Amino acid sequence: MNSHCDVCVVGNGAIGKVTALGLAQAGVKTNLLVPFSGSQNSISPSRTADWDVRVYALNQIARDLLAAIKVWDAMDATRIAPVDAMIVNGDGKSRSGKLTFDAYGARVKELAWIVEDANLNQALDAALKFAPNLHIVAGKAVKLSSDSDRATIELESGSQIHASLVVGADGGQSWVRGQCGIGIDYRPYHQKAIVTNFSCEKPHHGAAWQWFTSHSGIIALLPLPGQRISLVWSAPENLAETLMQESLDGLARRIEELPGQPFGRLTPLQPEVKKSFPLALIRPHAITASRVALVGDAAHVVHPLAGHGMNLGFADVNALLQLINEHGPSGDYGDDRLLGRYARARKEDILLMQLATDGLERLFATELEPVSFLRNAGLNLIDKFPFIKRRLISHALRGAN
Numbered sequence: 396m397n398s399h400c401d402v403c404v405v406g407n408g409a410i411g412k413v414t415a416l417g418l419a420q421a422g423v424k425t426n427l428l429v430p431f432s433g434s435q436n437s438i439s440p441s442r443t444a445d446w447d448v449r450v451y452a453l454n455q456i457a458r459d460l461l462a463a464i465k466v467w468d469a470m471d472a473t474r475i476a477p478v479d480a481m482i483v484n485g486d487g488k489s490r491s492g493k494l495t496f497d498a499y500g501a502r503v504k505e506l507a508w509i510v511e512d513a514n515l516n517q518a519l520d521a522a523l524k525f526a527p528n529l530h531i532v533a534g535k536a537v538k539l540s541s542d543s544d545r546a547t548i549e550l551e552s553g554s555q556i557h558a559s560l561v562v563g564a565d566g567g568q569s570w571v572r573g574q575c576g577i578g579i580d581y582r583p584y585h586q587k588a589i590v591t592n593f594s595c596e597k598p599h600h601g602a603a604w605q606w607f608t609s610h611s612g613i614i615a616l617l618p619l620p621g622q623r624i625s626l627v628w629s630a631p632e633n634l635a636e637t638l639m640q641e642s643l644d645g646l647a648r649r650i651e652e653l654p655g656q657p658f659g660r661l662t663p664l665q666p667e668v669k670k671s672f673p674l675a676l677i678r679p680h681a682i683t684a685s686r687v688a689l690v691g692d693a694a695h696v697v698h699p700l701a702g703h704g705m706n707l708g709f710a711d712v713n714a715l716l717q718l719i720n721e722h723g724p725s726g727d728y729g730d731d732r733l734l735g736r737y738a739r740a741r742k743e744d745i746l747l748m749q750l751a752t753d754g755l756e757r758l759f760a761t762e763l764e765p766v767s768f769l770r771n772a773g774l775n776l777i778d779k780f781p782f783i784k785r786r787l788i789s790h791a792l793r794g795a796n
Contacts, residue, residue: 397555398530400426401728402719403548405536405571406564409512410691410708412519414564416464417716419529423728426556427523428548431533445665447511448590450625452478452603452617452702454507457709460716461515469518470510476618477505479601484655486608491654507603507702509617509625532556539574539687546686546729560729561687562715567677569693575684582676584756586612587635588699589628591669593647596659598622605700606653613700613756614653624658626650627699629674639671674698676753682745683738686729688715695745698752707748714740 404415407429415427453461461467478498485492498506523529538549539561548556563571572579599618606614612630619625626646630638638646643663650661677696682689691708718737719728727733 397557398426398532399557400424400530401558402426402560402562403428403546403556403558404562404564405548406562406566406691406693408564408566408691409515409519409705410712411562411564412516412523413460413464413466413709414562414690414712414715415529416466416519416522416526417460417712418719419526420464421716421720422528423719424528426530426532426558428532428534428536428556431535445668446474446592446619446623446625447513448592448625448668448670449512450590450617450619451510451512451515451705452507453510453709454703454706455503456713457706458508460709460713464522466515466518466522469521470514474511474514474620476509476620477601478507478509478603478618479505481506481603482605484604484606484653509603509619536570539571541684541686541729558729559686559727563687563689563693564691565693567675567692567696569689571687572679572689572693575687577684577689578680580676580678580680582753584629584674584676584698585632586629586674587632587639587671588674589630589635589638589646589669589671590626591643591646592619592623592625592664593643593650593658593661594664595622595624595661597657599624599658602657604657607700607755614650615700615702616650616658617702623664624661627702629698629700635671639669643667643669676749678749681738682711682741683734685731686734688734688737690715694741695749697748698756700755701748701752703748703752707745710744711741 401424402418403426404411404418405428411427415425418425458467480495480497483494496506498504523531534554535551536548537551540547545557545559546561548561550556561571563569565571599622601618603618604616608614611634612628615627617625617627628638643666646669647661647663650656675696676698679689679694682694690711692704694711695707697704697707715737718733718740722728722733
């Protein structure tokens with residue numbers, strides 16, 4: 396059967412669900428197209444008692460957006476850890492640089508919040524079941540086309556979805572983006588992000604730690620509730636293969652040897668539970684097309700070293716929702732002028748994050764001694780200027796807008 400809506404959101408991740416929920420709550424007739432899984436009432440797997448190895452460091456924009464659509468308070472608060480400080484370490488040599496941020500110095504209550512993917516998606520799935528103006532469609536899309544009046548998505552079943560606007564929230568390998576013929580600049584980092592969780596001997600005091608190394612990649616340890624931490628290790632491919640093959644106890648011993656590591660002895664939370672994700676920079680040539688807007692990883696994929704990939708996506712959604720709300724409850728949401736305003740609103744924030752993450756990755760990937768000296772000296776210099784640190788933290792918390 397064919398269906399008609401104001402906006403069709405394509406994507407089954409948190410970004411797509413937040414987009415659909417925000418639109419529906421604003422009175423926009425919305426379809427959420429998700430892959431068929433046998434049951435439309437089971438959008439994503441239920442969360443178990445185990446700690447999810449995939450976590451996000453959400454900033455103030457993300458929290459405000461989730462609170463506005465009544466999802467933040469619906470999450471299990473006992474599984475959310477506030478980040479009160481961030482300690483960034485250089486190469487680990489005697490002249491190693493160090494840069495420290497803390498909530499007090501930034502004049503905020505928290506710098507970020509560590510949230511499990513499963514905790515977030517469970518709250519979103521519950522909200523979606525009761526959202527007005529929302530229809531969840533399970534199926535496989537095979538064709539996207541548009542004309543002056545509407546966009547049409549054809550499904551493998553033969554059904555069609557007609558919408559004023561299609562929102563591509565379907566990840567870095569976006570089908571929507573491909574259907575629009577939007578080209579990309581692709582740069583593989585030849586790294587994989589290794590993620591897993593540990594309990595720690597000593598309390599973390601709400602601090603996130605990060606080590607930039609030229610030979611082992613970038614290692615981040617993020618606080619979880621209680622004496623637990625989450626590891627995100629962006630490792631060169633050869634090292635990543637080794638890390639995935641060795642035991643979690645062996646991985647824990649490696650982390651314990653990091654210079655200044657404050658957590659003491661580490662113990663795997665769930666034996667042999669770890670995952671890896673390939674890392675790349677993906678820069679689409681546009682984030683809009685005829686009756687199409689891209690959000691999240693469909694619009695940009697950045698290195699996770701700053702932990703802001705998900706936040707960048709939430710900022711996309713926030714900007715799009717604001718523009719649609721300003722457009723009013725009726726009218727053409729796929730209007731070229733609205734899409735042009737969205738593209739302009741997001742251009743600076745996306746570009747700055749791409750330049751910052753890619754530049755830092757390149758800077759710390761080289762082992763040249765003069766470069767090593769300058770980057771560590773730079774960390775130490777910035778650490779001595781509270782005003783500069785506050786500006787950096789303000790941008791990280793609120794984005795470029």
